[in-house]
Amino acid sequence: MDNMNEYLINFKGYNFEKALANIEDLEKMEDFEIRDDDVFIITYPKSGTIWTQQILSLIYYEGHRNNTENISTIDRAPFLEYNIYNLDYAKMSSPRIFTSHLPYYLVPKGLKEKKAKILYIYRNPKDVLISFFHFSNWVVTLEATDTIDHYLEKFLDGKVVGSRWFDHIRGWYEHRHDFNIMFLSYEDLKKDLRSSVLKICSFLKKELSEEDVDAVVRQATFQNMKYDPLANYHYIVNNKVGARKKDGCFLRKGTIGDWKNHLTVEQNERFDMIFKSNMKNFPLKFIWDINEQ
Template sequence: MEPAEKYLFTYKGFYFQPDMASAEYLDTLEDFEIRDSDVFLVTYPKSGTIWTQNILSLIYHEGHRDGTEKVDLLDRVPWLEYNIRNADYISRPSPRLFASHLPYYLAPKGLRNRRAKVVYVARNPKDVMVSFYHFSKMAVKFEEVEDFGIFMERFLAGKVLASSWLDHVEGWYTHKDDFNILFLTYEEMKKDLKSSVLKLCNFLGKRLTEKEVDAVVDQATFNKMKADPRANYEFMPLDILDHSKGPFLRKGTVGDWKNMMTVAQSERFDSVFKKRMEKLPFKFCWDINEES
């Protein structure tokens, strides 16, 4: 059941990728200097991270919105714990945007002064798990688990990158008063993207014209993103993602778990997750055609 050390290592009870982060680097993040203007996008993997990275980039960068700049998402909204391009985050001009899968207890201490902003996006965990399973096939540095049933048991036990989905969502929500945080769900973004963009703008204090908001919404649709080389992660090197195994942006739907999970697997999943999920404030939508 335990993932091989070649693929994951544990740091303070949380799983990371060994060749993309180190304990020494993670140690430095506790005292990472936070600016009041910083924005952190926090998610559990496969919860709409790239989508929201793109939306934040479109909101903040007019050049991204009007197509005059070709800066990709990894430079626009880089990963805090996975500094893939060895960027100098300290001298980066404000406002700085970061993406992260960190649990609440590993977030930089400075975020707890509640001035910098945190956007947390959650997604229903069955779709997260199915997306994670497909992603593991193209992620070169991931352990490929062919058998979906085995992958599901690892996911339920939190023996995957970023550990337990329940712990991650629960942790950030339970400690929400420690942070200046906005919670969104992937499903509400799918149902009404414009409302979600306006909610983000309001939280971030960004005043966009109606025309600019419409441009953000238009360019943040799944098909537009999938075709946008700045946003579709095709710029990731081949030693990280094997693009021949499929697109990074696969379907972007709600309810795809029904195409993968058997009734027995769904019931097994519910038996592990349901009790704790019922205590969460989010009403997760399990199928875009049904109300949550």
């Protein structure tokens, strides 16, 4: 264990958010008891985590779909490694949905039995970088950075929560045969939410009526979520994390290609060079721009 700075704590080679991490929980993580019907959402930070929590909550909970239950998304699909409410996960009723940014080698061993399902959502890393930069400057539990140039260095060096993006996605992809896992891109969700929801349902073996699928898709659009306090983590920011400035929210823009508004030609070329050397022969496709087919 390594205390990197006041914001990060490094456990077994991976950076956690210091304000939220509990080392005793992390040490017990690999023995956490997995049920066959557990579902895990795994992401690198700022890759569509809340969006996926919302989609799965809408798929699994009728009360979430028809607004008869007032339960926030973070409580439907709590973070495994950041148990900020000290919930007793063993007492949660099945099927449980968990959210995690963990790398493949720190997840509970029981996930390798391949019964529980993992949905891995990935996003093009330039947009992840920009989103993370804004987010880190907004919440008080992360280190603020004065410029994108400075943040770019931190991100490429893995000196951020989640460590190196390249290691996270490659690690999970290269060990995909050890798990019951489906990979889906943020950009696919953005471009065709309905067919993505159907893909997710089919992976989870959840059969929904046409009407229910419509309800999921309608409530899981970015605009609807942004203005839904249950989906937008309002409570957490106000009571658990804290924001540096009033305007801002967990869900900022939710677009594809926002990096073009922020990166200079030089920064972009540097990123491309490092991306190419780290992602050689990597089969998953990345969409860098909203107009790409």
